[in-house]
Amino acid sequence: MKYIIPAAIAIGVGLVTLVTYFFEGADILNLRLVLTNWAVILGGLAVLVGVLNLLLVHARRVQSQARGWVYSLVTIAAALFMILVGSGEGLRSGISPLYEETSVTRVLFSGVVVASQAALASLVMFFLVLAAMRMMRSRPNLWSVGFLAAVLITLIGWMPFGFMSTVNRIRDWLISVPASAGARGIILGVALGTLTVGIRVLTGVERPYKD
Amino acid sequence: MTLTSAQAELLSGVLGFLFTVALLSYLIGDNPLYRLALHAFVGVAVGYATLVILYQVLRPRLMTPLLSGDPRATVLATVPLILFIFLILKISPRTAALGNISVAYLIGVGAAVAAGGALTGTLLPQVRTTWLSLWPEASGTFLNNLVIVVGTVTTLLAFQFWLQGRTAGGEVGRVALMRLLAGIGQGFLVLTLGVIYGGMILSGIAVFSERLSMLFGLIIGFIR
Amino acid sequence: MTTPPDGENYEERKPADQPTGPEPLDPLDALRAQFSDEAPEEGRERKSSVPPTAPLQDPEPDFTIGPEDEARKSGASGDLPDWLAETMGASQPAGAGPEEAGRGDLPDWLAGAQPVPASPEQPASSDRPDWLRAADAPPEQPGDVSDDVPDWLRGVMGPSPPPAGPEKAASQEPTPEPERAGEDLPDWFREVQESGPPADTTAPAPPPEPVSDADTPDWLKDIQEVKAEEEAAPSAPAQPGAAPAEEVPDWLQDMFPTGEPAPPETPPPTPEPAAPPGQEDADWVSALGLDVPETPQPPPIPEAPLPEITPPEPAGASFPTGGEELPDWMQAMETAPTEGPPAAPQEGGEGDLLGLDEIFATQPVKPRTEESKPEEGEIEAGELPDWLRGLQPGAEEPAPMVDIPVEEPSPELREQIEDLRFESILSEEAKAEEERKETVGALRDVTGVIQPELIFEGESLSADERVDRIIVTDEQAARIAMIKELLAKEASTSPEAVEGPALALPLGRWLTAVVLLVAIALPVVLGELILPDPPAPPELVAAYQQIDTLPPASVVLVAFEYEPDTAGELQPLALALLDHLGQREELSLYTISTRPTGPAMAERALSEADLAAGGIQVTNLGYLAGGANGIRELAIGSPPFSASPLAFDYTGNATQLTSTRLADLRPDLIIVLAASSTDVRDWVEQAGRTTETPVLAATSAGAAPLAYPYRQSGQLVAVLSGINDAVAYRALSGFGFTAALLSIWNAQAFGGGAAAVLIVLGGIVYGFKARRERQEQD
């Protein structure tokens, strides 16, 4: 009984939005754009609540001197500093400081965010190579051998040396034909799964909004 | 506080150097330097994303219509605000039930976008791109088309959850033909994942070499 | 994901037979989850039973897990010998016969110790699977058997007391036939258990059957003598149903905790004169639950008869001795001949291989009467494997414990018997051992005392000396050797070869990092360039043509769908395309992104690209919120009263564009710089198709496979991917190469080559290691 209203809202809004995918027409399209626009705005507002929750969780860890509380303090300081400086610069210059060449916001973005994301992506490369090396230990079967063969061909098959022209062609064929067929099969499967979960929510069978 | 472009360049270079070295130290092992850099990065990234949401979403889509003076725009802009107030009520368990309305709204739209997007954005277009002619023409497309159609169908079959048939031993399982097709599908699947895995390693190498050349450039810059 | 065809990692599970409804939970899991108190070592998984919710139908193995996975992560059964691990951890699905239980190399006598299959009429349960409900059951009762006692020993010490309180019983489903306590025990041990003092007597114990003296090996006989000594000592007032604590020797007490509160302090027992030999055997035997035959000696001093021990049976449990379907080894036993001289021939009996039964049967077989029929729950002699039958106390026909003159055997057999007689086997030194008297403790002045720990203390049990003095057939010798091997294996089980704890230096990881670092740094630091000019594949030519044929004053939208973590690979592609676009006259170039950091990437690329020529007009539209929905809004129009994404640029300034959607703007080309496969799909489906605009995709190497389906259907005009295509594009369009681009390109070659070598080496080393381990297991 308690979830009648939320269920009605979820199913009603969902069906209206879904129908607009199959019927042309400006009115229906506008209806869908309004509903999705509200969702985007609400999502944006939710980020503010989420950031507040993040800071509170870290603050509680600092307060309770949980393990690694110093790092929580660093996260709180960095986040608050970035938000305050960014908002301050924006209010002062009237335009978004995000891309202003000399703004502190931009310096922090390229010095911290760009460098850190690139460094973490490099770490991902090391760990992927390590995992591929260990694969024959954790899963010694024919599938692993096939997987590693495909990895090796992709890794070295692109090099434009003369003696490797046949390997180049094999690699390009592998990527454009069998790999794309497999990718198609996988994303078709994912689409089917997404569709059935969506139908479960829209028919009220699945109610993740229960609390 | 405004910086000159030289100062900005220098500061972002030094920060980039420190954060790159600190984060790459995770290769050696989990250490305080890595933790400090990681948590600082998370803080700055959260701050940056919040600023982007403020400047690029809330301002144009919420503040502008609210303050536009057009009553219809104002009314349309207040609905998400009301939903937002319900969402804030979720913070305390006593009023959390009211917050379900906002969550239900988001989930309703999300589920429809997911289902509609999957259908019109992926399922139907990919099915359409798989309608390939298998007429044995002279050029090599016949073989490619055959591989693509067989690969797509068998990969789909490999994911079949429901086992209808009975194996030779009388147990429930895939019948021989289905097992063969599913086996072929799994071959395509493993090949696809291997190609993507190799591609991810190459991407990582390119990003790492760009980082190395930035570090190397900075060191040379300092030395000169 | 499942089903490797090679079946190597084949973990067979017998699918449920019933066509409808899931296979009910193996009852052992529920019980084991509640009563099991075995805490595995940290960081190890225990081999657990099959969860009930997924009736495992397809016998196909799952290639995403491997034996190493199970062993490395589970580790649980690694330390224990297989038969113990099987007994403690693995359960097999209902209905699986011994062959399918995957115990291929266990001896028959152990393979028979099968858990009783769950009854199929399990009522439809509530919405949660059993392993979850078992997790909800209240924590186990205090006083349960201690953690680290293996099952087969726990069986000796008696099961934990039945669950207290009606609500526990109510909260559990009606337990189907649980595994009978003690069933996993080797039979020779169960026989000793049956003769021990009771741990818990719930039902009246059936009269134990006498043991024939000739068949009892010496070491058992000596136990009986030791027991007799115990009996002879004066006993404290016997509590009904439990052997008095003082009379039971410490070593037995450890084995048979009475569970009752310690008896009131009583004066230490004064040593009693040794009871007459026959009498000692009788009491001790009865204490151990063995039947004491009527001996011609005068009746023992009347004492409270020691209650016999029968394997305690949880309520409702019944051992399948009747018509129920028996495991194969037991059915084979039903027809095995009973001991003793040839009585009325029993159909289908296989005689002792050497025909010694006739010789050793020293007592005419008494016809089995109703009373002496083994009660429900007692193992009949016929049910034991042949080699153990001799040791079975409850042999079909109770053989007396005393030497009875052997009937005159035929002449040629006499030599055989002479060879087998004890004296001819016993060496002098063994005789001296036979005479040794016990000098201390309650067993003082008793000769031939067996050290108790010989029998019960598993670790120090060394049966070497004892065994020599028993007549042992070849078959029995083989089985004794097997027991010794099992005990040796248990004593010497080395912890599974688990990689060192985290503290051990990760040398493998460091070495890999150094090799890759050096390989990638070579071209960056030393400027080492090895790659020749790249050829121009047809795909590249198509992309070049697409841009080269753009009419003047055309409109191009570039979507920057990558973030700093993939900028190293996609920025060169972006620069190559932007430089070429920069050569088109009066081009209107708009950039946009559905990722928060996308506009910054666009700004960075635009600032580095050579766009000064041709009066190009560039507008960075900034961040487009809402993902695929945002793209659809951009393509077909924005919600009413909401600013169009085309109205403001990334800094918030107005763009002076009149059109509010792409369909009005009618771009000539959309270029998607995509780090992930989903970005290509979103832009093709939401923008390309709706506005019938050609789309060119430039992706990371990992996202390329998903772009090709759209290429083949014509929705993409060309697909470029990775640094290699960026360099090839610059070579084709005649732009120069920057030093940074060349070093990144060569680094990808060096790094890719080093990674390939490392992966091949790793595969070879680990592959052979895994194969060797598998051969050892086989």
Add this chain to the structure above:
Amino acid sequence: MSGSLTNLLGLLIVLAGVLLLIVFTFLARRGFRPPLRPLSGYEAFPRQVGQAVESGGRVHVSLGPNGIIGEDTATTIAGLTVLETITRASVISDRQPVATTGDATALPVVSDTVRRVYRDSELPKAYDPKAIRLVALDPVALAGGATSIIADEDVRANVIVGSFGPEVALMAEAGERLRIPQTIGSDRLEGQAAAFAMADHALIGEEIFVARAYLTEEPAAWASLASQDVLRWFVILIIVIGVILKTLGLSG
């Protein structure tokens, strides 16, 4: 194929899906349970949770950077099912699973799911809001931040189900260093490739969407799985018919 034909076919598939769901729910209520292909990812849950609970540690469940307003909403709902099941199994221990997410809209739904399980088990006091973490707002920061959570919070099992890309390798490596069992599933190809190589149990492609059917006895979940399989055959049929028509030159 023209837009209207595509739309019609799309609508047909949705209606078929709804109809199949209703029919199979009706059958499932009568005990219909199709025999299922074993998925080691879901089989491992009891063992992983049991080991974590018994050794005094906790399970880390990451729902990824996906939220509840976009195309990855279904992936988030699949992750919520896994989180609910693991929380229900861990409720007897005093170590609540630590749940991480990278999207602010998913945060309220994640905390509601965990709180509901504790309330249903009559242990509302045991619910710890600090164990629900919005780690960051972008995928790479989420993966990086999670490495320190995995190292610091006594994590004994890693369960990662979300829209992950290559960055999932960071969390997998953090788990590998602690030698804890890991189950990883993603709806993106890059995440699936990393899971295939690095996880003990990988959930590939659509396997993450059938979590409820494998982990609970709910009739609707079984019905959804069965209708997903029937729709699969429907899609295969459309492909085969299309190929035949194209081969015979009867279609555009």
